[in-house]
Amino acid sequence: xxxxxGLSPVTVVGLGPMGQAMATxxxxxxxxxxxxxxxxxxxxxxxxRGATLAPTPAAAVAASELTILSLTDYQAMYEILGPVxxxxxxxxxxxxxxxxxxxxxxxxxxxxxxxxxxxxxxxxVTGGVxxxxxxxxxxxxxxxxxxxxxxxxxxxxxxxxIGEPRYLGEDPGLAQLFYQANLDVFLTALSSLLHxxxxxxxxGVPAADFLPGALNLLTDIPAMIGDGxxxxxxxxxxxxxxxxxxxxxxxxxxxxxxxxxxxxxxxxRLPKAVKAHYDLAIAxxxxxxxxxxxxxxxxxxxx
Ligand code: NDP
Numbered sequence: 001x002x003x004x005x006g007l008s009p010v011t012v013v014g015l016g017p018m019g020q021a022m023a024t025x026x027x028x029x030x031x032x033x034x035x036x037x038x039x040x041x042x043x044x045x046x047x048x049r050g051a052t053l054a055p056t057p058a059a060a061v062a063a064s065e066l067t068i069l070s071l072t073d074y075q076a077m078y079e080i081l082g083p084v085x086x087x088x089x090x091x092x093x094x095x096x097x098x099x100x101x102x103x104x105x106x107x108x109x110x111x112x113x114x115x116x117x118x119x120x121x122x123x124x125v126t127g128g129v130x131x132x133x134x135x136x137x138x139x140x141x142x143x144x145x146x147x148x149x150x151x152x153x154x155x156x157x158x159x160x161x162i163g164e165p166r167y168l169g170e171d172p173g174l175a176q177l178f179y180q181a182n183l184d185v186f187l188t189a190l191s192s193l194l195h196x197x198x199x200x201x202x203x204g205v206p207a208a209d210f211l212p213g214a215l216n217l218l219t220d221i222p223a224m225i226g227d228g229x230x231x232x233x234x235x236x237x238x239x240x241x242x243x244x245x246x247x248x249x250x251x252x253x254x255x256x257x258x259x260x261x262x263x264x265x266x267x268x269r270l271p272k273a274v275k276a277h278y279d280l281a282i283a284x285x286x287x288x289x290x291x292x293x294x295x296x297x298x299x300x301x302x303x
Pocket of ligand 1: 105
């Protein structure tokens, strides 16, 4: 049933920091919101602000056409909704419903889940939220989506309240592919930032003397390696002209970082992994090419 303002009801399943932020954004916009969480009590603030607590997952799904899931992984969705699906594609609890799963998992898990949902008569869209919970619903928030374009389009105005929707296509795996690839960059950068800070503080230098410059370095990277489209073209064309930053030179630097870390007594696993990429390129006889030749090495390792 729609709210007094005509806005459609939405159910949010999973009330970790992210689910709570989504429910908050939806409530703020005037949607009637029903919530459910495995551990009781996590919805207390939302209920105080007008959300309805569903007593069971079945009641939660029954309350709205659209259910947004925000869980640790896709297995949690099966554990919550599996018992309520019933055996009929037409009359089970999910029949005619729409599930938008914004939990993190692999692209393969997203594709399997889309088939599972279709088998129970539900529309399914998968997504990945690209900002931390406090930024949900605010300026700059964006979310990757993929799966049924028709289902996505029908609910796009509601999903827009979480963040700018970036729909990638019908393949349900695409949103998680983009999410994981972006998080690959993000998590590695965060680990490198902390590793580098540990190197600095091991020498008795305050972290604050280092971090502002290191963060500027991150934002300077596009100016150094070129616009993403140009870089993408060079990588896809397999062009790695070695006139500036060769794999050999970068590999020597990677080795210096490993040795500096060893000397400082700081963990060496991350710099050793980076050095290993350059070692492979050099061993393949490609040391005199540009550092971007690592792309060929990494691709080949995955093949
Ligand atoms: P969590 O990843 O810790 O998710 C917590 C939610 O999942 C809780 O509601 C928890 O229930 C539920 N849950 C986990 N396992 C099960 C299970 N087996 N059965 C039932 N419920 C289960 O916290 P977040 O809210 O931070 O993240 C949610 C999703 O959003 C994750 O996939 C995360 O990767 C993604 N995300 C999070 C961001 C963030 O900044 N927090 C940023 C971008 C994406 P219970 O309370 O009972 O433990």
